[in-house]
Amino acid sequence: xLRAAVPILFILTLSGCSYSYDVQSSASxxxxxxxxxxxxxxECVRHVEVTEDNGAGAVWQQSIAHADACVNKFPLMYGxxxxxxxQVYDSxxxxxxxxxxxxxxxxxxxxRGGVIYTxxxxxxxxxxxCGRFRIGSDGRVENLRCS
Numbered sequence: 405x406l407r408a409a410v411p412i413l414f415i416l417t418l419s420g421c422s423y424s425y426d427v428q429s430s431a432s433x434x435x436x437x438x439x440x441x442x443x444x445x446x447e448c449v450r451h452v453e454v455t456e457d458n459g460a461g462a463v464w465q466q467s468i469a470h471a472d473a474c475v476n477k478f479p480l481m482y483g484x485x486x487x488x489x490x491q492v493y494d495s496x497x498x499x500x501x502x503x504x505x506x507x508x509x510x511x512x513x514x515x516r517g518g519v520i521y522t523x524x525x526x527x528x529x530x531x532x533x534c535g536r537f538r539i540g541s542d543g544r545v546e547n548l549r550c551s
Contacts, residue, residue: 427523427535429545436482436515436545438523440533448474449486451507451526456519457536463515467491467507480525483512517541520548 425446430437440446454464464482472488491507515521517539525533534550 423531425531425533426550427525427533428547429523429535429537431539431543431545434543436539437479438482438525438535439479440525440527446478446525446527446531446533448527449476449478449480449525450528451491451524452480452486453524454482454512455522455524457522458519462508462510463521464512465508465510467509482515515539517543522550 425440427438427440451467455462466486468486468488469491475487493502493505520538523535536548538546
């Protein structure tokens with residue numbers, strides 16, 4: 405009986421190693437703010453990317469090294485660079501040609517009203533966040549469900 409339970413416990417343990425969480429957007433003093441519930445592993449932000457849903461690509465992208473202290477936490481403001489050393493690819497799961505190269509980075513671009521954006525974050529090594537939002541003509545932020 406114990407022998408049969410061990411594989412099930414192992415699988416349950418592995419499934420508990422990664423979390424996904426919702427990222428909510430809001431406006432405060434004319435600035436766009438992203439926030440997430442720390443109970444779902446949303447603590448040390450290591451990567452953030454904001455893309456237009458129309459396929460136009462990233463309007464902001466930053467990644468920092470995992471070795472840095474937990475200096476980027478939610479709430480996170482759109483635009484400023486993440487604090488810490490930029491992420492540089494090591495030999496873990498990337499093609500040899502990319503080893504030693506910095507992760508892609510995009511300086512924040514001006515956001516446009518009426519456009520739907522997706523924000524993706526990574527916290528720690530295996531926790532991922534997602535949010536979608538649209539900025540109305542009145543400056544209000546409408547949160548949408550991630551698809």
